[in-house]
Amino acid sequence: MTRTLWDSSVGKKTIMAVSGLIMLLYLVVHMIGNLKIFFGSGEFNHYAHWLRTMGEPFLHYEWALWIVRVVLVAAVVLHAVSAYQLSRRDIRARPAKYVHKKPRAGYATRTMRWGGIILALFIVWHILDLTTGTVHSGGFQSGHPYQNVIDTFSTWYGNLIYIVAMLALGLHVQHGFWSAAQTLGAGRATRERVLRTIANVLALVLTVGFISVPVAVMTGVVS
Amino acid sequence: MKLTLRVWRQKNADAPGAMSTYEVDGISQDMSFLEMLDTLNEELILAGDDPVAFDHDCREGICGACSLVINGDAHGPERTTTCQLHMRSFEDGDTIDIEPWRASAFPVVKDLVVDRSAFDRIIQAGGYISAPTGTAPEAHATPVPKPDADFAFEHAECIGCGACVAACPNGSAMLFTSAKINHLNVLPQGAPERETRVLDMVGQMDSEGFGGCTLTGECATACPKGIPLPSISAMNKEWLRATRKVRR
Ligand code: SF4
Ligand code: FES
Numbered sequence: 001m002t003r004t005l006w007d008s009s010v011g012k013k014t015i016m017a018v019s020g021l022i023m024l025l026y027l028v029v030h031m032i033g034n035l036k037i038f039f040g041s042g043e044f045n046h047y048a049h050w051l052r053t054m055g056e057p058f059l060h061y062e063w064a065l066w067i068v069r070v071v072l073v074a075a076v077v078l079h080a081v082s083a084y085q086l087s088r089r090d091i092r093a094r095p096a097k098y099v100h101k102k103p104r105a106g107y108a109t110r111t112m113r114w115g116g117i118i119l120a121l122f123i124v125w126h127i128l129d130l131t132t133g134t135v136h137s138g139g140f141q142s143g144h145p146y147q148n149v150i151d152t153f154s155t156w157y158g159n160l161i162y163i164v165a166m167l168a169l170g171l172h173v174q175h176g177f178w179s180a181a182q183t184l185g186a187g188r189a190t191r192e193r194v195l196r197t198i199a200n201v202l203a204l205v206l207t208v209g210f211i212s213v214p215v216a217v218m219t220g221v222v223s
Numbered sequence: 224m225k226l227t228l229r230v231w232r233q234k235n236a237d238a239p240g241a242m243s244t245y246e247v248d249g250i251s252q253d254m255s256f257l258e259m260l261d262t263l264n265e266e267l268i269l270a271g272d273d274p275v276a277f278d279h280d281c282r283e284g285i286c287g288a289c290s291l292v293i294n295g296d297a298h299g300p301e302r303t304t305t306c307q308l309h310m311r312s313f314e315d316g317d318t319i320d321i322e323p324w325r326a327s328a329f330p331v332v333k334d335l336v337v338d339r340s341a342f343d344r345i346i347q348a349g350g351y352i353s354a355p356t357g358t359a360p361e362a363h364a365t366p367v368p369k370p371d372a373d374f375a376f377e378h379a380e381c382i383g384c385g386a387c388v389a390a391c392p393n394g395s396a397m398l399f400t401s402a403k404i405n406h407l408n409v410l411p412q413g414a415p416e417r418e419t420r421v422l423d424m425v426g427q428m429d430s431e432g433f434g435g436c437t438l439t440g441e442c443a444t445a446c447p448k449g450i451p452l453p454s455i456s457a458m459n460k461e462w463l464r465a466t467r468k469v470r471r
Contacts, residue, residue, distance in 0.1 A: 089435055
């Protein structure tokens with residue numbers, strides 16, 4: 001069955017849909033966690049610390065976090081590899097373009113591939129910036145996420161990269177969630193409106209939620 | 224009506240093709256698009272030129288033989304087949320671009336004619352039912368619930384024209400394949416091969432070199448028979464079910 005999934009275009013889309021939904025679920029949790037920054041450094045840092053002690057005493061320190069990380073890395077890799085292979089197939093299936101060109105499909109639909117690449121690059125930067133601190137501006141202090149977040153969003157490029165990526169995320173989720181539902185066989189004429197609405201709401205809430213943090217730092221609401 | 228046509232001309236599968244420009248005059252609004260092309264071909268033949276090759280058969284919108292991408296739209300601006308498209312959908316003095324279906328699984332044979340036998344092979348992979356032959360069975364022997372009958376009919380409308388593939392930016396045959404699978408899989412007559420049908424037809428579709436579905440919805444917009452986009456989702460559901468249930 002694994003072979004059937006991986007070898008079929010429909011199966012590979014299923015893998016994309018499931019891995020995408022896993023990442024989407026993570027993003028909702030991540031976004032809600034981020035909003036804690038509005039309650040001050042104490043609460044935000046405490047929450048960040050709890051992420052490491054989560055599951056104790058059953059789990060050792062940071063185990064839960066590492067489990068989440070492993071699942072996410074698996075999801076990202078499966079999603080990206082499937083996307084790459086499916087895209088190659090799609091491009092090969094339609095080598096000749098029409099002479100008479102027409103604007104096609106919505107913006108979100110047309111930008112799935114580039115948007116995905118932007119998001120992949122963003123994830124690399126985001127981890128190097130706020131998890132490892134490798135490319136962090138102004139002295140990364142592990143264990144002080146509140147200060148680190150403010151440092152990042154005190155630079156123009158930090159804000160720019162983040163906001164562009166979150167807009168790309170919104171577009172990706174808008175088409176991605178709805179597509180995942182279709183791929184997993186949940187699409188039905190009578191459900192069309194509901195699925196579209198959930199996709200739009202998810203996209204909007206995630207984008208606004210994530211962008212609210214840099215905007216708050218820029219405007220001094222969080223400092 | 225006087226029209227300028229820009230038509231894809233290609234001698235054979237291996238020759239390079241290009242758009243050629245022709246002027247046609249005296250076109251009536253009541254002509255079908257294919258009759259307009261017939262007019263052009265008559266003039267070309269009289270002038271000793273090679274007529275434009277294009278596919279057609281019933282000219283009634285039921286066989287699926289006609290094709291043509293007209294001004295970038297598969298089957299042109301109306302939601303119907305090219306043979307049922309009339310010149311009243313165009314204005315006097317228009318320039319009309321006419322191209323063949325474009326997909327690597329549909330290679331150009333000549334001019335506007337493409338080879339759609341990939342569709343036949345998808346059908347051969349499972350687009351049939353196994354039934355004992357002989358006298359027709361009693362019609363009421365196999366009851367079909369009304370919603371299922373409606374669903375089957377909706378999908379049985381597919382005429383296999385390939386407009387869905389032509390319109391899809393990925394050259395995907397998902398709408399066609401889903402129409403065929405949904406049509407048979409929902410009926411009791413199709414039940415014995417329910418799992419193998421969807422697995423084999425999707426497998427054949429993949430090996431013919433059609434692209435995958437990215438849910439752009441272009442296929443359902445182009446389909447002259449109104450096969451809806453959620454049909455693809457219904458096929459995916461059948462496929463996922465079959466991977467769990469199939470007994471080979
Ligand atoms: S699904 Fe529609 S567009 Fe595609 S082959 Fe069938 S009738 Fe033609
Ligand atoms: S010629 Fe038969 S459908 Fe157009």
